[in-house]
Amino acid sequence: MQQELKLRLVSGVILAVVVLLATWYGGVAFSLLSALIGLLIYYEWSTITKLAAQQPVANAIGWIGQAAIAVAVVAGTLGYSLLLLVLFFLIAVGFVLASGVSRWFPTGMVYAGLTGIALSAIRGADSVGLFAMLFVFAVVWSTDILAYFVGRAIGGPKLAPKISPGKTWSGAIGGVVSAVIAGSLVVYFAFPESVVLSAPIAFILSVCSQTGDLFESFIKRRFGVKDSSHLIPGHGGVMDRVDGLIFASFAAFLLAGFFSLIKGGEIISLGAALFGV
Structure with missing residues (x-):
């Protein structure tokens, strides 16, 4: 058990470093x-x-x-x-x-x-895109972490007992609240004039992130598998790690595209469109 935890920590750190470095370089x-x-x-x-x-x-x-x-x-x-x-x-x-x-x-x-x-x-390739991606990461990661801890601490009614018995409404609400705070902080330090807009976007992305988590749980339960694969030592598969990110990125992509269409003109930066800068 201790060896498995060590493997999980090492692979998790390596993954985080690779993702954050790639995000930084764009x-x-x-x-x-x-x-x-x-x-x-x-x-x-x-x-x-x-x-x-x-x-x-x-x-x-x-x-x-x-x-x-x-x-x-x-x-x-x-x-x-x-x-x-x-x-x-x-x-x-x-x-x-x-x-x-x-x-x-x-x-x-x-x-x-x-x-x-x-x-x-x-x-994308610009600095706005960097903060847009960090915003999405902050929303997804804070949603996952706080949903888990708040759900464990408070408990209460189950969110979707037939799909994922461990998830609760208290955890879902805690995840959304933390996502709005984390996302707003990222935007505040980068584009303070857009912080009001960022709060509802963070809310939507957090809900989508949790929906993505439930969707993957449904797929695995539907086909009777525990992990999506064994590609990541100690963590299971890629889908197991990015299930929430998938739906959150879909939502951010669609929202940015929608905002771009409203503003008109050529879509140059989806990050800029997302924050209205």
């Missing part, structure tokens, strides 16, 4: 990390849902699609990345309709592909 470094996360998520998804074992042809098409999206993400071409995602999603839907392939196939294409796209687009 550009190609973070795009590579984002693309890798997307590919690993697809690997785990296709394994959990048995797509790789039961539908090898569809799974091969899925890998081609995810590889193409990953290349576009690293190249920094947001438009092409989204176009490829839509194209291969439609191809996956075609497989479902024509040959009875599992409906989890197109879902996995979006779940994995959009993760890499959203993370890379939010970080």
Whole structure:
């Protein structure tokens, strides 16, 4: 047990250092990390849902699609990345309709592909993107940590007992409150004029983060697996570590895109659009 805890701590520290360094440098470094996360998520998804074992042809098409999206993400071409995602999603839907392939196939294409796209687009290459990504991290990590400790300390009614019996409403509320505080602090030190806007955004991202956590728990329970994989020593799989980040990044990406459309003009920086700077 002590050895397992030590392994968990060491791998956790290494992961944190790699992620934070890539976030700091941004550009190609973070795009590579984002693309890798997307590919690993697809690997785990296709394994959990048995797509790789039961539908090898569809799974091969899925890998081609995810590889193409990953290349576009690293190249920094947001438009092409989204176009490829839509194209291969439609191809996956075609497989479902024509040959009875599992409906989890197109879902996995979006779940994995959009993760890499959203993370890379939010970080971007400018300093605003750096703080936007740190904002998302602060919201997700504070949500996870405080939801756990507040839930353990207060207890009370279960949030979703059939999906994740350990989660409580008190923990969920504690996670949201801490996320709003943590996210607002990040924005206050970077863009103090946007701190009022950041609070409702942090609230939305925290709710989405917890929804993402529940979604992954549902998928694992649905297919009878404990961990998404064993890629990370002591931690399980990539999906186990980024389940909340996935949905939070989706929300941040969509909100930034929506704000950009409202303001009009070319979308130069999703980070800037997210904070209105």
